[in-house]
Amino acid sequence: MTTGHLHQLARPSRAAGLWWLAAALVVVVTLTAGWLQHRQSRVPLYLSTLAVGRDGSVVEVKPGDEGQLIAGTRVLRDTPDAASQVRRQQDWLAAGTVPSVPELGDTTLVRDALLDLHLLAQPGGVAVAGAPPPWNNVWPRDSAFVAAALARTGHHGDAEHVLNFLTRVQGHDGTFQARYRTDGSLVPDDRGSQLDGVGWSLWALEVVAGTVPRSERADYVRSHRRLLDASSAAIGNALDPDSHLPPPSSDYWEKPSEDRLSLATAAVLLAGSESAGRLYRTIGATRAAETNTSRAIDLRTAISTRFGPDGYPRYLGGPARSVDLGASFLLPPFVREHPADVVDAWRRSASEMARPAGGLAPGGGWRPDGISWTPTTATYALVAAALGDRESAVHYLRWLDVHRTAGGSIPEKVLADGSPASVAPLGWSAAAVILAAAELTAG
Template sequence: MTILRPRRTGGRPGPTRRQLITGGLGVGLLGLGTATASFAEAARPDPVRSVTVAYTRSGVREGLDAEAAQRLPALSRVMPGAADAEPMRRQQEFLSRCDAWLERTPSSRRELAVSALLDLWVLSDELPAAVAGWVGPWRYIWPRDTAFVAVALARVGAVRQAWSQLLHLQNVQAVDGSFAARVVPETGLAPDEREPQFDSLGLVLWAVAEVHALARQNDISLDLSDMDILLRRTTRRLLDHTGRGETLPPVGPDYWEVAESQVTLGLAGPTLVGMDSLAALTAVDPGLWDRLGGGFGDVLPAVDAYAATFARTFGATGLQRYPTSGGCDSAAAFLPAAGLVPPPGAGPAAGARASIYAIDADALVTVWDRLSQPAGGIKPGHGWIIDRSSWTPSTSLMALGFARLGMRDRAGQILDWLAENRTSAGSLPEKISAEGAPVSVAPLAWTAANVVIALDELRLSAEDDAS
């Protein structure tokens, strides 16, 4: 794997989401390079819990099965004849806000774009931030998912809505800077005592930097000082828990949401993304860290130190799940998805301050090929459970990574596959079975957000070529 140096761009825990998805609460031998699951778990059928979410005639938002969804108009998440007209009005208002962006989306993928936007809308409407899904254990706010949703919303023109969701994360952040793995949208409280997930720190910083940059590009006034509390707490925790960049983050669960005994790429990669975002925010506002009680000179050395730490651990062994083992992991796509990509035609030492490492296109293709599943998508990683399903969060994250790396055909093929494998109601499900059927839950906010951002990356790339 080639590692390139590009320039910077702007009581007791309950069962995890993964365990509830698979139906298994016993995962053995974690942290030994694989997460071993029983064949009985792998053979257990995974039902479709919902094919979409919509406001019903009673005005209540509900997960719909296939039969109920037949009464839902195409490209809508509101049943006709509802007693309350407000959901329909809000849906139309949201789509109108996205009109200019949709008009620049190729007609062949516009239906996918509208579907993904509606999925984001119905999982965010009248809530302080998007929930991951609507039914069962998905109906919580995950900071990781919210970060991607905020960037997606900002990309389509809903910048203030995106900023509002990030401000909510500031409101629910602990004093020590940690984010609960998930919170109840109505209360902001964690529903159980599971460990905080360290990847949220870097991804939320990335989202703040991205949304603020998009606001500036579009002459929308956002006051970065509104995020002072989040930036101070997050930065302090990020730097303190990496020895100011000299060490990897502490061991803990990542997006796989299982116990681990080693640091994973799913934590180390987003931490690199967060460090790069600190540098981007400092460049925009050189006085930011002085205002927050730090100093300009303290930030960039820590960013550079962590880049070197990442390079000599995960980078030196090919971006495996663990520092020296574990095989391929779709977490490798976090880096290009967040913009850590080499400049066109750049060599290994490119960039004015060559301290951020990124995966190259060939390496990402290798990850895809090794994780490919029968239905056409990928599984999250080499050590994932043996269920042979294609998981759309990882699949769509790879599409975004390929789009950022300029591999438009590869990204487009994945997006087309996702479009073809939506539910009967048009929503993006969490999983596609080995037989090609949508399973688990739909819609899923993270997948929808990845799709929107990837579509926007393809649009930007095409516009750059045209100019």
């Protein structure tokens, strides 16, 4: 009797346990669904592309209004002098080259990216990151990519304007603010200086100078001696004499402040030091060339020693899974000399940064919102091309091509479902695509 009684008491207890288990599962599923929904954030597409409208002004083309464009151009149909504007765009393209990657077929990806850079140029050739606020400001990093892309495609005058703007806004101590207004007179916020700007300016100057005929190269570099001297001096002043590393500074993540040194900051200063050494050698400034080359060797060793054992993470001493775009800046076309373990870290980082739509986030430790960022993805295409990894470069370029807006521009972001989002075009992304194509077509 006691046993039977206990058996009868146990059955409702088991049923109750199963009920609570089912209820718990429902809660978990509900919370998980909400968590996933939060992870896969929704961001609208603000612009589809840019176009030339009345009086030659650049206008924003909203999503759904792409039918107003003349096919194959960045000109609105109702523009009174449409034929003339189309001809001007064609003439501008013809003045340079449009790198063609056979594996991409007859896509207009690179051609459209060039037209987008052309339209993003403000009076005087100032390269804004994008058209609407707050993208309609000038970032030294983005400007470096744009100057390099314009120079590699034969648009030397436009590239020169970008370098001149950087020279004009550079601080007395050689550093740059995080971003500038197009007139160069005001900084749009209180983000303060960002140390990597000096590295980007030197890298861009070397790329542009490298496209100038060899017989004219030394004179060209001398004409930009102010930018060269100020930027290289700023790097020298920033590096610790004992550790040979720079202090913490904001980088492409654009956090208001950083209390830890990021790999991206150190890597870009390394790229700048290497470029400065070669630029000084071009003009016969032997002592300055040796100083910057020696500085680059010390910085490269410090990066390898301090970041390398942890797998080149985003932050000094951080976990390997936090590896981000900074690993790319330790590789060609930014840095020429690199140890094999950097390539390994770069390849590993792609899996850490992968997002549902197939693109890449800015880093392995980036917020888990499911969004791909095209500046990151396009830069990976560029590095792959520079490393000779043609398959990976073409893969990323195809992905970017497929995820353009209906207006043909590369958006800043791509959502988890593959939809273009945020602003389009974006200068950094367009420039990196052009540079990747140029690398793939280089003889």
